[in-house]
Amino acid sequence: MQEKLQEILTEVREKAPALVTRADFEAFKATISGPNGALTQTMKEMGRVPKEEKPALGRLINEVKGQISSLFDAVIERLEAAELAERLGPAIDPTLPLPDPDRGILHPIAQVREEIVSLFRRIGFSVAEATEVETEHYCFDALNIPADHPARDMQDSYYLPSDLDVANVARHEQEKYLLRTHTSTVQIRTMLKESPPIRIIAPGRCFRRDTPDATHSANFHQVEGLYVDKDVTLLDLKATLDYFVKSIFGPSARTRLRPSFFPFTEPSFEMDFYSPNLGKLSNRWLEIMGCGMVDPEVFKSVGIDPQVYTGYAFGMGIERIAMILQGVDDIRYYYQNDVRFLRQFA
Ligand code: PHE
Numbered sequence: 001m002q003e004k005l006q007e008i009l010t011e012v013r014e015k016a017p018a019l020v021t022r023a024d025f026e027a028f029k030a031t032i033s034g035p036n037g038a039l040t041q042t043m044k045e046m047g048r049v050p051k052e053e054k055p056a057l058g059r060l061i062n063e064v065k066g067q068i069s070s071l072f073d074a075v076i077e078r079l080e081a082a083e084l085a086e087r088l089g090p091a092i093d094p095t096l097p098l099p100d101p102d103r104g105i106l107h108p109i110a111q112v113r114e115e116i117v118s119l120f121r122r123i124g125f126s127v128a129e130a131t132e133v134e135t136e137h138y139c140f141d142a143l144n145i146p147a148d149h150p151a152r153d154m155q156d157s158y159y160l161p162s163d164l165d166v167a168n169v170a171r172h173e174q175e176k177y178l179l180r181t182h183t184s185t186v187q188i189r190t191m192l193k194e195s196p197p198i199r200i201i202a203p204g205r206c207f208r209r210d211t212p213d214a215t216h217s218a219n220f221h222q223v224e225g226l227y228v229d230k231d232v233t234l235l236d237l238k239a240t241l242d243y244f245v246k247s248i249f250g251p252s253a254r255t256r257l258r259p260s261f262f263p264f265t266e267p268s269f270e271m272d273f274y275s276p277n278l279g280k281l282s283n284r285w286l287e288i289m290g291c292g293m294v295d296p297e298v299f300k301s302v303g304i305d306p307q308v309y310t311g312y313a314f315g316m317g318i319e320r321i322a323m324i325l326q327g328v329d330d331i332r333y334y335y336q337n338d339v340r341f342l343r344q345f346a
Contacts, residue, residue, distance in 0.1 A: 228311030265292025
C-alpha cells in the first residue's frame with residue numbers, strides 16, 4: 001500500500017503542472033480523489049491492513065493527502081491567475097510613447113473656453129477662480145440679490161446639507177452652502193482679495209436645478225468678466241465686448257446692448273449679436289450674454305468706494321457660444337461622451 005501511495009503522489013507531482021484548463025484539472029482530480037479515484041480506492045484497503053501497521057500507514061496517508069491537496073491548490077491558483085490575466089488583456093507599459101499623439105483632443109466645451117480666455121488675456125485680463133461650492137452670501141447677498149429672489153429657492157439651486165462644514169470655503173456668517181448658480185461669485189471673492197485696478201476673466205462650472213432639455217443642463221459653464229478701475233465707463237464695456245464678438249464670430253458680426261436687469265449691475269444689458277455667416281442662425285439677433293456696470297451696492301459689500309471706482313461685469317454661457325460656433329443644436333451632446341460626436345472637434 002505504501003508503494004501505491006507513493007505512485008499516486010508521483011503521478012500528481014508529474015501531471016499537475018501540465019494542467020491548463022479547469023476542465024482538465026477537474027477530470028484529473030476525479031481520477032485521484034473522486035469516488036473511484038486512485039487515492040480513494042487505496043484508502044478503502046486500510047480495513048485489510050494488520051492492526052499494528054495501521055498507525056504508521058495512517059500517518060503516511062495523511063501526509064500524502066496533504067501534499068496532494070497543496071499540489072491541487074497550486075494548480076487552482078495558477079489557473080485563476082491565468083484567467084485574470086486573460087480578462088485584463090495584454091500588459092500595459094505606461095512609459096511607452098503614445099501610438100498616435102494626435103488622438104486625444106480637448107473637449108469641445110474646453111476648446112471654446114480656451115478660445116474665450118485667450119481672447120481676453122490678449123487685452124490684459126487675467127484668469128481668476130473660486131470654488132464651485134459657495135455660500136448664500138457670496139452667491140447672492142454680496143451680489144445684491146434679494147432674499148426673495150427665485151434663484152434662492154430650493155427648487156432653483158442645489159443646497160448642501162446644513163450640518164456640513166466645507167473647510168476651504170469661507171463663510172460670511174453661518175449661512176448655507178450651495179453649488180454656485182453663476183460665476184459672478186468670483187467677482188466678489190476677487191474684489192475681497194485684490195484692490196483695483198482689477199481685470200479678470202473667470203471660467204467655471206455652474207449648477208442650477210434645470211430640467212434637462214435641448215438648451216438646459218443642470219450643470220453648465222460660464223465665463224465671468226470684471227473690470228474695476230477709476231473712470232471705467234459703459235463705452236469700455238461696449239468696446240471690449242465688441243472686440244470679443246468680432247474676434248470669435250468674425251469681423252462681420254454686429255453687436256447691440258439691450259436694456260435688461262440684474263441685481264448686481266446698474267444699468268444692465270443683454271448683449272445680442274448678428275452675423276451674416278452663421279448658417280441657419282444667420283441674420284438674426286442672438287442673445288449671448290448678460291452685462292452691465294457694477295452696482296454701487298456690490299462695491300459696498302466688498303469695501304470698494306463707489307465714489308472713487310466704477311466697473312463693468314459680464315457673464316456668458318460657454319455652452320451657448322459653443323453651440324452657435326460648432327452648430328450643435330442639443331446641449332446634451334456635450335455631456336454624453338460619445339466619441340463619434342467628440343471626434344468631430346479634432
Ligand atoms: N450672472 C448672470 C447670469 O448668470 C450673468 C451676468 C454676469 C450678468 C455679470 C451681468 C453681469 O445670468
